[in-house]
Amino acid sequence: MAVNWAQVLFNSAVTGSLYLIGAVGLTLTYGLSNFPNFAHAEFITLGAFVGYLVAETLGLGLVPALVVAFLFGGIVGILCYRGIFQPLAKRGATIIHLMVASIALGFILRYSIGALWGWSPLYFSTAWPSFDVGPLRVTALWLWLIFAAVSLALIMHFVLVKTKIGRAIRATSSNPELALASGINIDRVILITWFIGAGLAATAGIFRSAGTQIWPMTGWDIILPIFAVVILGGIGNFYGSIAAAFIIGLAENLGVVALMALGLSTEYRIAIAFLILIITLIVRPQGLAMLFRRA
């Protein structure tokens, strides 16, 4: 079997880009709020459906859909944090309580979306024809996805390093008690992070579904590799998550090559992220955090 390795690398970049956009919000909120928010999957799904509403039902196109989905997702994130997770945390809820609450919230959102839009798959009408660039077969959607992920990485780097709120996010994630003792209003910092995190998840939902389908499980379909990115990158570590997203993207695509060579279904690719997640937790639970200490 002849393998186009350039294509494998390109596909890895596409996969990694999607995981990065989906994972940044999860890792930041996990680092600040100290629990894994499983409803992040439904923030992704919600973004896909809101994007569909704006782009298809209202006919406004994909760019307005991305903007509206980001804002809508962000507001939903804030409401979920303020209405559920913050009150629970203030009442002394443990990580288990918060995690279970997030799973419950995820179910509520997922079935509400199902009740509203139905469980049959929906599709964006925009076609993304493929074309050749040298040895690569690409689509405009994939190029947009890579561009969005690179832009996100650069913007987030600028925000986290150069702006006051970004430094406060890193400081609060590193040491919340000291952040309070420094006069930082950590409630505000956490709220802003939830807005950004859920907003990014929503845009990931559009990118995920623009080339495939939209249904109430859209977010759930990719939440496992996104969690693998968060764990491998080091919880709360933005720079680690960039490296981890592309490592897992590469591993998945190399896995696809291996599965095809073995004559197995490529559906098993999801197991690769799961495998990396388990190995990371056993061998290096802190993930890549020590390599990216300025996070």
Place this chain on the structure above:
Amino acid sequence: MSPILIMEDIDAGYGDVVIVHNVSIRVDEGEIVAIVGPNGSGKSTLLKSLLGFARLFRGRAFYQGRDVTGMASDKLVSLGIGYVPQVDNVFANLTIAENLDMGAYHRKGRDSIRAGVAEIYEMFPELGARKDSLAGNLSGGERQMLAIARAMMAEPKVLLLDEPLASLSPKPTKVILSKLEKIEETGTAIVIVEQNVRKALSVSKRGYVLVDGVCAMEGDADSLLTEDVSKQRYLGLEAKGY
């Protein structure tokens, strides 16, 4: 001198456990006050109860005559109360410059912050020389300096230091003490909670001795050091030649 900070009849602890019983302290403007005593006597808990990091069961706190009991810690910082915890007192993943920036979080105006940073680097030239180093890579003494410098960036009128000399070797201890005297010269009052009784009282004007969560003695630092009773019973110092 008028009092800048008063804590009255404080009962404090963690969960349902009361560690500090009916302790009152007063800090006057621009003075250094030491709170000393053996390990587990409730010194740190007393400070933490003011900031909300320990549970306040009873008592009141007044800052510049204003009742600040139960006030959120970020508000206290903006009013002028600085706090340096004993452990985890720097943002390890931030550079020295970024730590100082976080200390100035509530300060308005870039010029004011820049001027504050320049003052800090003048007071702590060791930090200025390594401003782009990650705080997590600093030595114990450098960390302690950064922790104090970070708190100073908020322009506190009273600075609460929780065991600033803990785990430091003699040389950095001497450096930190000299920095505290420099800070005192700026008019900032300092409350220093310390197990290193002799060192803490040597730079303080007054002191409180906490034993088993109650205030066993209080008075001028000199008299606390010279009274045989306090030295032997509470401070663990030799009766002569401390």
